[in-house]
Amino acid sequence: MxxxxxxxxxxxxxxxxxxxxxxxxxxxxxxxxxxxxxxxxxxxxxxxxxxxxxxxxxxxxxxxxxxxxxxxxxxxxxxxxxxxxxxxxxxxxxxxxxxxxxxxxxxxxxxxxxxxxxxxxxxxxxxxxxxxxxxxxxxxxxxxxxxxxxxxxMLIINNLTFVSLALYPFFGMLVYYQTFSDKVFLMAVFLFLVLLIMDILKDQLTKKADLLFNYHTLATDISSKINKQILILLMIFNSIISSLIIISIGANSVMSYYFIGSLVIHLLIIFILILNKKNSNFISLNLFRIWIFIGILSMLTDGIITKY
Structure with missing residues (x-):
């Protein structure tokens, strides 16, 4: 039994x-x-x-x-x-x-x-x-x-709020240490634009579900062609920001190499979006995710070299 x-x-x-x-x-x-x-x-x-x-x-x-x-x-x-x-x-x-x-x-x-x-x-x-x-x-x-x-x-407000919430803790630490400089401001703009581009790309991937559940995004409310043009304009503007950061910090640091690489990454993703393949948005989104992680490692390496 x-x-x-x-x-x-x-x-x-x-x-x-x-x-x-x-x-x-x-x-x-x-x-x-x-x-x-x-x-x-x-x-x-x-x-x-x-x-x-x-x-x-x-x-x-x-x-x-x-x-x-x-x-x-x-x-x-x-x-x-x-x-x-x-x-x-x-x-x-x-x-x-x-x-x-x-x-x-x-x-x-x-x-x-x-x-x-x-x-x-x-x-x-x-x-x-x-x-x-x-x-x-x-x-x-x-x-x-x-x-x-x-x-x-809510259209556009959702993207701007999401990115602002992601950066809110960093803003808090900036105020706590009162570290205000042109370099920090430009880096904040760069990160804001990267996160904004990523959120718009993510909305492209969830377009069908957003339409079904009444979420208003750029992907649901405007054509794919215009949406792509907005993304390309944002990346061109962010490339300009990257160039300004390189000028601000000089060309002989790990972070300067990272922002030089950012110019290449933006151009690569623009090319991927123009090709308009089936997985263009998915590939672009994940390239940005990897690049952000590389940016954190670059800041860590640059900080160690600078401080020690």
Missing amino acids: DSQNSPKNSKSFSSKIFTFIYKIVGFLLGARIFMTVLLTFALYVSTFFLFNQMESLRAFVFDFKVHGIIFCTILTISAGGIINQFYDREKDKLTKPFRSRIQSFIRQKYYLYSYIVLNSVSLTIAFLISPRVFGFFLFYQFLMWFYSHKLAK
Whole structure:
């Protein structure tokens, strides 16, 4: 009798294990933990090597206020990913079927509980740092919710808000260290335009789902030809910004080589879009993703060489 029940018990146990794993993976995907890790890395690299011009590595390591602000950022962005997933869940079933299948193992109410907990912990830590930091993150959390609830369906505003939210933590660190310069401003414009181009390309890939669920984007509201022309104009303008950055920082640093490479990348993606192949938007989007990661590594390498 025991031997007959054993396979069933074993199967039931393995099924529970797989369900638990799916729930963990589903939660991590909902919180966009992988993008959050990349953003955390980018925040630390840019904070120490770009914004922080005075502190030594030792002083930076023991600056718990900065670590607290970055930790609040991580929690807030994870919460933002969860609330965005909550509002976009029907659309995601079409655009991200594999992710949606895994996330279906967790009830939506648990995502909402996680959203509240993450934001609450973030605000508590922010308040302990200072009332100004608390206000900074309270406004950030409100904007993230309002974007997911309302702005994500509004033409052009959705793109501009999405990019602004992505750069908001970097703006906070810039104000914290008061590192204002032409170089930093030009780099901010460069990154803003890259993220804007990427978001427009992403909208091209989700055009059918956006039309179905009444999301207004450039891809849904104007022709593909005009949309492509806008993308090319943005890349030409960003190439000009890259040239200005090269002039600003000189031509003998790792970052200068990165922005020289950016000129090539922009020209390559313009060529890919003009060819108008089936996967042109997908290839272009992923080239930009890789290039941003290379940019973070370039900043890290350049900072190490400069400081040490």
